[in-house]
Amino acid sequence: MAILEELKGPDDLRKIPVERLGELAAEIRAAIIDQVSRTGGHLAPNLGVVELSIALHYVFDFSHDRLLFDVGHQCYPHKLLTGRLGLMSRLRTREGMAGFPEPLESDYDLFRVGHAGTGISTAVGMARGDSLTREAYDADTNRGGRRVVTLIGDASIVNGVAMEGLNNAGTLKRQFLVVLNDNGMSISKPQGALAGYFDRVRVSHTYTDFKKGAKRILRKIPGGGVLAEAYHRAGEMTKAMIAEESWFEHFGLVTVGPIDGHDIPTLIEFLGEARDLDRPMVLHVKTVKGKGLDVAEGDAQRFHSPKAFKVERDERLGCRVEMAPSGHSFTAAFADALGDLMERDEKVVACTAAMPDGTGVTDALSRFPDRAWDVGICESHAMDMMAGLAKTGAKPFFAVYSTFLQRAFDQAFQEVALQGLPVRLCLDRAGLVGGDGAVHHGFCDVALLRTLPDAAILAAIDEASLVASLEFMRTYEDGLSAVRYPRDAVSDRLGGQDCPVFEMGRARLLTPGFADQDSARPDVAVLAFGTPAIDALGAADALGDEYRVGVWDARFAKPVDDALVRALLSRGIPVVTVEDHSVVGGFGAAVLESAAAQGLDASGVRVLGLPDSWILQDSRSSQKREAGIDAAGIARAIREAASARSGSRVVETKGSRGAGVTRGGTAPV
Numbered sequence: 001m002a003i004l005e006e007l008k009g010p011d012d013l014r015k016i017p018v019e020r021l022g023e024l025a026a027e028i029r030a031a032i033i034d035q036v037s038r039t040g041g042h043l044a045p046n047l048g049v050v051e052l053s054i055a056l057h058y059v060f061d062f063s064h065d066r067l068l069f070d071v072g073h074q075c076y077p078h079k080l081l082t083g084r085l086g087l088m089s090r091l092r093t094r095e096g097m098a099g100f101p102e103p104l105e106s107d108y109d110l111f112r113v114g115h116a117g118t119g120i121s122t123a124v125g126m127a128r129g130d131s132l133t134r135e136a137y138d139a140d141t142n143r144g145g146r147r148v149v150t151l152i153g154d155a156s157i158v159n160g161v162a163m164e165g166l167n168n169a170g171t172l173k174r175q176f177l178v179v180l181n182d183n184g185m186s187i188s189k190p191q192g193a194l195a196g197y198f199d200r201v202r203v204s205h206t207y208t209d210f211k212k213g214a215k216r217i218l219r220k221i222p223g224g225g226v227l228a229e230a231y232h233r234a235g236e237m238t239k240a241m242i243a244e245e246s247w248f249e250h251f252g253l254v255t256v257g258p259i260d261g262h263d264i265p266t267l268i269e270f271l272g273e274a275r276d277l278d279r280p281m282v283l284h285v286k287t288v289k290g291k292g293l294d295v296a297e298g299d300a301q302r303f304h305s306p307k308a309f310k311v312e313r314d315e316r317l318g319c320r321v322e323m324a325p326s327g328h329s330f331t332a333a334f335a336d337a338l339g340d341l342m343e344r345d346e347k348v349v350a351c352t353a354a355m356p357d358g359t360g361v362t363d364a365l366s367r368f369p370d371r372a373w374d375v376g377i378c379e380s381h382a383m384d385m386m387a388g389l390a391k392t393g394a395k396p397f398f399a400v401y402s403t404f405l406q407r408a409f410d411q412a413f414q415e416v417a418l419q420g421l422p423v424r425l426c427l428d429r430a431g432l433v434g435g436d437g438a439v440h441h442g443f444c445d446v447a448l449l450r451t452l453p454d455a456a457i458l459a460a461i462d463e464a465s466l467v468a469s470l471e472f473m474r475t476y477e478d479g480l481s482a483v484r485y486p487r488d489a490v491s492d493r494l495g496g497q498d499c500p501v502f503e504m505g506r507a508r509l510l511t512p513g514f515a516d517q518d519s520a521r522p523d524v525a526v527l528a529f530g531t532p533a534i535d536a537l538g539a540a541d542a543l544g545d546e547y548r549v550g551v552w553d554a555r556f557a558k559p560v561d562d563a564l565v566r567a568l569l570s571r572g573i574p575v576v577t578v579e580d581h582s583v584v585g586g587f588g589a590a591v592l593e594s595a596a597a598q599g600l601d602a603s604g605v606r607v608l609g610l611p612d613s614w615i616l617q618d619s620r621s622s623q624k625r626e627a628g629i630d631a632a633g634i635a636r637a638i639r640e641a642a643s644a645r646s647g648s649r650v651v652e653t654k655g656s657r658g659a660g661v662t663r664g665g666t667a668p669v
Contacts, residue, residue: 003027009083010057021058021264025050028077029292031088039091040307041099041435044290044300046076048183048261049151052285053077055267056179059275060149062108065137066126069111070119070152070162072100072439073305074181082108092435094618100439104616114439115407116354116377117159120178123150124169127176137175139278147175147275154182155354159377169280170252176280178248182258183289183300248282257284262291301357327489331428333463334485335360337470338397338426342368345474347395351386353379359399359428379404383411383423390421395474398423402430402442402484409448417452417480424473425449430459430484430530431580432610432624437617443610445484446529446557447585454479456504457558459530459579463490464499465553472502484530486580488620491534505559507552510537514550522550523645524638525568529554529579529587532608535624536578538631539638547642557587560594569600574641576606578629583609606641608634 003020004027007013016024028050036043054077056067062082069075079097080088084105090096101109111122127148130136137145156162157180169176248255256274259266267285274281289304290296295311296303310322342348342364350372352361364372375382379400386396400408405427416423430442449455456476460466460483469483500508510533513520524547526536533553540549552564557579568575577588588607595602610627624630628637 004031004080004085007081007083007085010062010081013054013057013081018058018265018268021051021054025054025264026292028054028080031080031085032076033293035088035091036306037309037311039435040305040309041091042073042076042305043293044296044303045074047291047293047296048287048289049074049181050077050291051262051264052151052179052181052267052287053081055264055271056149056151057081058268059271060147062149065147066110066123066130066149067108068119068123068126068148068150069101069113070150070156071116072113074151074153075101075109078108079106082106092437092617094616094622098437098617099435100437102616112439114436115404116153116156117161117165119150119152119156120162120165120169123148123176123178124165124172127172127174131174137276139276147177149177149179151179151181154180154184155377160380166248166251166253172280175276175278177274177277178253178280178282180257180282180284181261181287182284183287252280254279254281255284256281258286259284261285261287328463329489330460330463330466330485330487331358331360333360333466333490334399334426334428334470335363337463337467338364338399339367340467341397341470341474342371345395346371347393348397348474349373349389349394350397350399351375351382352399353377353382353404355399355401355404355428358401359426361399379408380411383408384415386423387411387415387419387421390416390423391419396423397426397470397473399426399428401440402427402445403433403440405442405445406448412449412480413452417455420454420479422477423480424470424476425480425482426470427482427484429487431486432615432620432627433487434620434623435617438614441610441615442484443582444585445482446579446581446587447589449480449482450558450585450590452480455558456481456556458483458502458556459554460485461491461528461531461533461553462494462499464494466490468499468502469555484581486531486620488531491531493534493537502555505556505561507554507556507561507564510551510553511540511549513548520548521571522573523547523642524574524576525550525552526576526578526634526638527552527554527564527587527591529557529577529581532578532580532629532634535629535631536634539635542631542635543638547638549638554587557590560587560590562594562598565591565594566598566600569595569602569604572604572645574604574606574645576608576634576637576641578608578634578637580624580629581609582612583607584612604641604645606637608637 003024029047032046084097087097092099098105100112100114102112103109130146135146137147152162256270259270270283274283288297289300307323307326312322338350338360350361350364352359352374354374354377356362356365356374361372365374375385382398386398389396405425427442427445429440430445433440446457449457458469460469466485473481473483514522526549528536528551533551536551540551543549577591579587581587586609588609592602592605608629615623615626
């Protein structure tokens, strides 16, 4: 890595002769492949934009100009070009390089981004802001001003927010460049009519198509002198790349391309021309996702964000990849359960928004092509489509990451809950997600959905529990329902026990001996929502005979088990609630509301969950430890709750009734 190791930033990059930039591209690719093979991470998206990233930093000065990413999972080359090679060895950890743009790392990262479709709109905002402060580039009055560039993929651009951004970008009266990275892929194959349009553009916009009418277009461009001059200077190649009938022209954006996104000299030439155009423009760049690693090029979906892997090359068998082993995941368990539901009930239909592998819908798409759909990165549309299906009597299941549910909350409110329609939400990646960090944590789905009347909000703790929850949702017809589960392997802790059916608003006791008020009295009761129940059992094991701990799988965050809350608090039993969700508006808050509604003293309730602050990228186990919801953190809370209860008794025996000191959120009982 003779070039990359000496590269401290884009100033050094621009000193490298163009003919040597291909060497740098190879070094960047090698560094990314080596690191992701060790730790996992986003691979194919980053391999596809190496040359494009080099060309962008070669032409623009993003220490001054603005670079806005859409999604952000293609930012590794950008980070290496901006001096962060030293952070690469600790990729997706707190001490190392975040997997998405991170302003805490570098001033070159302007926004934390991980949701698609946002880059154009934020770029329009910065363009307008720079114009207001007179910092914007202007060919006549401020040639040293700031230019604005946003990089978006062909699958992201179909998102509704991106469309809104394009619509507004066309009204700008200044330089504004949208670079469309067209690799023919989202995480999976892009869906919809616009994806078909891009497919046609790649094969039909021949040299003669572009050449026809190019001069006439240039004459219509206000301030198009730069491109007109380039037209005469660069000759036939430039003429061929001016697209007269581009779809983007209808938004008021000049469109150039498609051009080869792996041809660095051509990229530099066209970006150089686009840099000084004084009106909005789209540069359509054709790239190959996974470029430079044959297995990633051949299976870009599998290598979008792989776990650690090992590439083995054999002269006879060719290249093969061995992935790091992992347990049976909740996603895989959901895939099996969904297939079973669709087999048993012809009314069950399924949908995902560009995440068929990530949500476990891939098999359903192939087995039931008339009853399962991937709508692309269009969560709002997916929710409304599911509402329409429910209105016709179907039983729709929408599989979506918890973090992406937020993009469709208005539709969940207006078209689903307000209509009383039984749309079923299957929320993968709920809670802490590990290396993807704050942009992808599923931390607020309960808080959002709990506001909707007649909603049933469930959580699964293992595979049997997930299967049972989906069966409950299949027959729940009174309104919206949702089940949440993490990006994790399913536990076999309860594998030897029968999993009872879900009953509306009823918790499940996981520890024997505390079934009713006539049973032994626990020193502390733990009400756990979702997989923290498994950690709570681990905490109870660790405490041994020190305390009698009752652990309940809450099952529902709406409605909570009011009878259980009443039985525990009326007997003065300290309660610890725990969830892989924000403490603001989550399950613990629902328990406190239940206590208040029943006129119960809730001073003995401790709420554990994700803090009211951002948790950055790291392993999921480290993040749980930071939030205090791992087994050790739960055990600590149990000790404190039990000690507070014991301490209050000592205080009272001394005649100081009511004078006990609250510890850790608990009070004397």
